[in-house]
Amino acid sequence: MTSHTNGHPQDFEVRVLRQDAPGAKTYWERHRVPYERDMNVISVLQRIAAQAKSADGRQVAPVAWDCNCLEEVCGACTMLVNGRTRQACTALVDKLLEDNPSEIELRPMSKFPVVRDLMVDRRRMFRALQKVKAWVPVDGYFDKGPGGRMSQEEQGQAYPLSECMSCGCCLEACPQYTKVELTRRDGETDEDFRRRETATFDSAFVGAHAISQVMLFNSNPTGKMNAGERIDALTAEGGIQVCGNAQNCVAVCPKSIPLTTSIARAGRAATVHSIKKWFDR
Amino acid sequence: MAKPRVLIVGGGLAGLAATMKLAELDIDVDLMSLTPVKRSHSVCAQGGINSVNDQTRQLGDNEGLHLDDTVYGGDFLQHQPPVKEMCDWGPRIIDLMDRLGVPFNRTPEGFRDQRRFGGTLFKRTAFAGATTGQQLLYALDEQVRRWEAAGKVKKYEFWDFLGPVLEDGVCRGAVAQDLVSMEIRAFPADAVVLGTGGCGLIYGRSTMSMVCTGSAVSRAYQAGAKYGNGEFIQVHPTAVPGADKLRLMSESARGEGGRVWVPRKPHDARDPRSIPQNERYYFLEERYPKYGNLVPRDIATREIFDVCVNDGLSVDADRQCVYLDLTHIPRAELDRKLGGILSIYEKFQGVDPRDVPMKIFPAVHYSMGGLWADYERNAQGGLVIGSPKNHVTNVPNLYAIGECDYQYHGANRLGANSLLSCIFTGLVVAPGIETLVKNQKGAVERPASLYESAAKRHREDHENLLRRPGGGENPYLIHQELGDVMTKTATVVRRNDQLRDAYDKVVELMDRASRCSLSDTGNWTNQNVVFTKSLRDMFPIALAILKGALQRDECRGAHYKPDFALGGIDEGEPSERRRLAEAWCDRFEENTAKWLRSTIATHQSDGQPELTYEAVDTSIIPPRPRLYGLVGGELIEQVWKERAAKRAAGASGPGNGQHAAKTATAAKA
Numbered sequence: 003m004t005s006h007t008n009g010h011p012q013d014f015e016v017r018v019l020r021q022d023a024p025g026a027k028t029y030w031e032r033h034r035v036p037y038e039r040d041m042n043v044i045s046v047l048q049r050i051a052a053q054a055k056s057a058d059g060r061q062v063a064p065v066a067w068d069c070n071c072l073e074e075v076c077g078a079c080t081m082l083v084n085g086r087t088r089q090a091c092t093a094l095v096d097k098l099l100e101d102n103p104s105e106i107e108l109r110p111m112s113k114f115p116v117v118r119d120l121m122v123d124r125r126r127m128f129r130a131l132q133k134v135k136a137w138v139p140v141d142g143y144f145d146k147g148p149g150g151r152m153s154q155e156e157q158g159q160a161y162p163l164s165e166c167m168s169c170g171c172c173l174e175a176c177p178q179y180t181k182v183e184l185t186r187r188d189g190e191t192d193e194d195f196r197r198r199e200t201a202t203f204d205s206a207f208v209g210a211h212a213i214s215q216v217m218l219f220n221s222n223p224t225g226k227m228n229a230g231e232r233i234d235a236l237t238a239e240g241g242i243q244v245c246g247n248a249q250n251c252v253a254v255c256p257k258s259i260p261l262t263t264s265i266a267r268a269g270r271a272a273t274v275h276s277i278k279k280w281f282d283r
Numbered sequence: 284m285a286k287p288r289v290l291i292v293g294g295g296l297a298g299l300a301a302t303m304k305l306a307e308l309d310i311d312v313d314l315m316s317l318t319p320v321k322r323s324h325s326v327c328a329q330g331g332i333n334s335v336n337d338q339t340r341q342l343g344d345n346e347g348l349h350l351d352d353t354v355y356g357g358d359f360l361q362h363q364p365p366v367k368e369m370c371d372w373g374p375r376i377i378d379l380m381d382r383l384g385v386p387f388n389r390t391p392e393g394f395r396d397q398r399r400f401g402g403t404l405f406k407r408t409a410f411a412g413a414t415t416g417q418q419l420l421y422a423l424d425e426q427v428r429r430w431e432a433a434g435k436v437k438k439y440e441f442w443d444f445l446g447p448v449l450e451d452g453v454c455r456g457a458v459a460q461d462l463v464s465m466e467i468r469a470f471p472a473d474a475v476v477l478g479t480g481g482c483g484l485i486y487g488r489s490t491m492s493m494v495c496t497g498s499a500v501s502r503a504y505q506a507g508a509k510y511g512n513g514e515f516i517q518v519h520p521t522a523v524p525g526a527d528k529l530r531l532m533s534e535s536a537r538g539e540g541g542r543v544w545v546p547r548k549p550h551d552a553r554d555p556r557s558i559p560q561n562e563r564y565y566f567l568e569e570r571y572p573k574y575g576n577l578v579p580r581d582i583a584t585r586e587i588f589d590v591c592v593n594d595g596l597s598v599d600a601d602r603q604c605v606y607l608d609l610t611h612i613p614r615a616e617l618d619r620k621l622g623g624i625l626s627i628y629e630k631f632q633g634v635d636p637r638d639v640p641m642k643i644f645p646a647v648h649y650s651m652g653g654l655w656a657d658y659e660r661n662a663q664g665g666l667v668i669g670s671p672k673n674h675v676t677n678v679p680n681l682y683a684i685g686e687c688d689y690q691y692h693g694a695n696r697l698g699a700n701s702l703l704s705c706i707f708t709g710l711v712v713a714p715g716i717e718t719l720v721k722n723q724k725g726a727v728e729r730p731a732s733l734y735e736s737a738a739k740r741h742r743e744d745h746e747n748l749l750r751r752p753g754g755g756e757n758p759y760l761i762h763q764e765l766g767d768v769m770t771k772t773a774t775v776v777r778r779n780d781q782l783r784d785a786y787d788k789v790v791e792l793m794d795r796a797s798r799c800s801l802s803d804t805g806n807w808t809n810q811n812v813v814f815t816k817s818l819r820d821m822f823p824i825a826l827a828i829l830k831g832a833l834q835r836d837e838c839r840g841a842h843y844k845p846d847f848a849l850g851g852i853d854e855g856e857p858s859e860r861r862r863l864a865e866a867w868c869d870r871f872e873e874n875t876a877k878w879l880r881s882t883i884a885t886h887q888s889d890g891q892p893e894l895t896y897e898a899v900d901t902s903i904i905p906p907r908p909r910l911y912g913l914v915g916g917e918l919i920e921q922v923w924k925e926r927a928a929k930r931a932a933g934a935s936g937p938g939n940g941q942h943a944a945k946t947a948t949a950a951k952a
């Protein structure tokens with residue numbers, strides 16, 4: 003059906019897995035999108051929103067999705083493109099059609115609760131950063147001169163870890179990271195619900211991104227001083243022991259963060275820490 | 284007595300810096316953002332952040348020179364006291380960010396490394412790889428998370444600010460909408476701070492992120508806050524064209540030695556690497572020998588535009604672009620210093636810029652204008668720290684910081700100065716607000732009915748939008764039309780006939796936008812209605828930009844009108860040239876007296892702006908001509924210096940210096 007001009011199709015088909023709200027049933031919807039040069043999945047979704055019509059001519063609501071920077075640096079637009087977890091903004095249409103000329107398939111991430119269509123709720127990721135205390139605990143924000151000196155090598159180690167944009171690809175790919183989706187109970191207040199949710203998040207696996215952040219802050223000249231606290235958080239329930247070392251995470255990280263190196267370093271640090279704690283008793 | 288609460292809207296660098304500082308000052312903060320704050324637009328900043336540092340200091344640099352570069356680069360259109368204070372804080376801000384864990388690049392000895400950006404002769408720019416904005420934002424995000432864990436900060440992410448709650452003209456909070464449940468409710472607050480960033484989406488595609496619609500600012504403006512210097516929109520010289528976005532190629536690519544050129548033969552189809560040196564036109568280096576490829580942005584932009592549009596030397600025949608070439612720099616050095624931005628190019632263009640020169644063209648990038656914001660000047664010419672006037676809009680208790688205020692950058696922003704101004708304004712607004720809430724003696728309790736009626740108005744508006752009949756205008760297509768008009772008429776080169784037409788066209792589009800139909804009428808994560816609201820709110824700002832540009836009959840920074848340009852001097856005998864230079868300086872002085880004024884827009888009930896003009900505080904550095912590369916510039920400069928010396932000698936005589944001193948307090952009028 004697709005006609006070609008200059009090696010490019012005139013238009014192409016996009017299949018989107020939609021879901022109107024949490025708990026609602028899912029359904030596939032087909033869209034036909036005219037081809038333009040330099041397109042990515044974001045511009046495809048923009049055209050779909052502007053068309054407001056599915057391939058079979060039905061009036062449909064625009065697909066909901068999340069994005070912001072369009073430069074693969076904000077982490078917002080993660081979804082499954084042709085079955086692969088990745089950022090939609092760097093998913094180039096030319097490349098996708100090369101691999102599969104018949105269609106582009108879009109699905110939401112499966113490890114997070116769907117809010118609507120391709121939008122998922124990733125608050126659990128940010129909670130994990132809180133749990134492991136992923137920050138430098140400075141005294142305050144008054145002037146106290148510069149931070150510690152740092153060699154080029156140390157900077158070169160810290161910088162890649164610090165590029166983690168909380169996109170969640172590593173979690174989507176991880177066999178040990180399973181979906182946590184709670185619904186509010188009858189009569190439960192907003193605050194009670196949030197509290198229960200946080201507790202559930204904290205008992206489930208923290209994930210590779212948070213483990214890597216621990217290694218980032220534990221090597222910072224100031225962050226080091228509280229290394230033990232972070233390792234404690236990492237060895238609590240849902241901690242590093244859950245990791246089965248499947249190494250899926252590192253393969254999908256769009257920022258090429260050396261996650262398995264971080265996990266190995268964290269594992270060693272956890273062992274040393276627990277021995278030290280045992281002796282300190 | 285209830286504890287005071289401050290509502291901060293926007294979690295970019297400015298909003299996060301303000302949040303963390305207020306929390307430290309023991310003030311509770313509600314922090315609201317369209318996106319999770321960690322995903323704010325500030326993550327896109329690549330190049331770096333400016334400040335004087337130990338190394339530049341030893342080469343003769345100081346805070347005063349940073350101030351001078353900033354106001355000279357901005358064509359003197361900014362009040363100088365806030366800029367002075369910002370430059371003074373610069374070194375301390377970099378130190379603070381260093382302590383917060385930003386992995387700044389290092390020298391072999393382990394000190395922070397710096398690079399040189401446009402508009403200065405010093406290496407003032409600290410950087411963290413090619414993702415400086417991301418690294419700075421994360422450091423602040425982490426601190427705010429720490430305060431969140433401690434219960435001092437409550438985040439409202441995926442919320443849309445719909446407008447301030449006003450009582451007798453004083454801001455008492457805001458109304459906002461949950462983007463998931465679509466619930467609309469009021470947030471009582473003792474002060475509301477907007478740090479909501481730029482408005483690039485008014486131009487359709489730009490280098491900015493998708494939430495940079497300017498909606499929050501427009502809503503404040505429509506509620507009575509004034510908007511300053513709207514017409515000053517920075518167009519970045521080097522961006523990579525794309526279907527959804529124009530992706531920035533940071534100035535650091537030029538800072539690290541990148542060279543801009545075009546083949547001397549138009550649309551030369553040869554592989555650029557095979558084109559011999561003598562057949563390449565390095566037009567920036569030839570036209571500006573002193574600054575070379577590092578001329579300020581407005582000049583680089585205009586020259587690239589000129590080479591493509593007027594000289595017809597675009598690399599491609601079917602679209603405008605020039606080469607930005609890094610291929611002469613060793614790969615390892617490129618990877619270390621520019622890895623991040625180069626991988627962006629590679630990812631989106633599928634070509635390795637380490638091997639092949641990049642193709643780039645200018646794109647809308649930054650809004651120098653924004654909400655009018657006040658300050659209190661101290662005796663040294665800086666700011667009174669702790670004054671509640673700092674960064675308050677003309678609406679009491681409503682503040683504006685970061686890219687969305689109109690301070691600091693005048694008619695043109697220098698590269699790497701924005702990250703500084705964002706963090707600085709966030710840090711400096713906090714002690715002022717502390718004073719404000721102390722003076723109020725705790726939280727000001729207002730009747731619930733005030734908030735209920737404000738929320739009700741927004742709910743009705745929302746319901747009316749959802750109920751609009753089908754078959755009307757398509758918001759996405761109107762957005763495209765708006766972007767096309769604005770990009771064509773209000774960017775690099777501006778002409779009055781085009782601006783007049785554009786104004787009428789945008790008024791018409793505004794009317795059509797009020798008749799949009801929604802393709803989604805549901806009440807759950809309805810992005811269609813949220814977009815339509817932000818589209819409606821683009822028009823008042825678009826009109827302020829166009830009217831400001833139309834009325835300003837001069838050239839200043841990013842605002843370039845060839846019909847009113849003061850040309851160069853390139854002919855005649857020495858005495859004739861001298862006379863021309865004198866005449867040039869006369870005209871410059873006249874123009875300064877007439878146009879060294881900020882444009883201030885006030886929103887009228889029909890959506891159109893009323894413009895007034897505000898004198899600029901130039902009490903520290905008197906205005907002087909910006910002569911980068913102008914033919915005969917040396918002679919003009921010489922004449923100008925003689926005049927300045929004469930004025931200094933007879934300091935009581937009339938002239939620029941005095942004019943400036945008189946306007947020193949105008950900002951507080």
Ligand SMILES: Cc1cc2nc3c(=O)[nH]c(=O)nc-3n(C[C@H](O)[C@H](O)[C@H](O)COP(=O)(O)OP(=O)(O)OC[C@H]3O[C@@H](n4cnc5c(N)ncnc54)[C@H](O)[C@@H]3O)c2cc1C
Nearest residue numbers: 293294295296297325328330331444480685686699701702
């Ligand atoms: C590609 C690019 C590269 C750049 N590189 C540099 C550089 O190297 N050096 C430099 O100094 N500057 C640079 N800049 C400029 C600089 O990045 C920005 O000016 C700066 O980050 C703006 O920060 P901000 O805190 O004001 O706002 P932003 O970071 O834009 O944040 C705005 C916040 O407001 C929120 N918001 C907006 N509207 C609403 C609403 N209606 N309701 C609720 N919340 C809302 C958003 O969610 C967001 O949290 C660059 C800009 C771009 C586009």
Ligand code: SF4
Nearest residue numbers: 176245246248249251
């Ligand atoms: S290595 Fe660990 S964290 Fe990574 S995918 Fe495997 S189980 Fe998950």
Ligand code: SF4
Nearest residue numbers: 166167169170172255
């Ligand atoms: S570690 Fe990589 S994949 Fe995981 S959240 Fe961070 S950037 Fe994304």
Ligand code: FES
Nearest residue numbers: 072074076077091
């Ligand atoms: S939109 Fe920011 S990562 Fe894709």
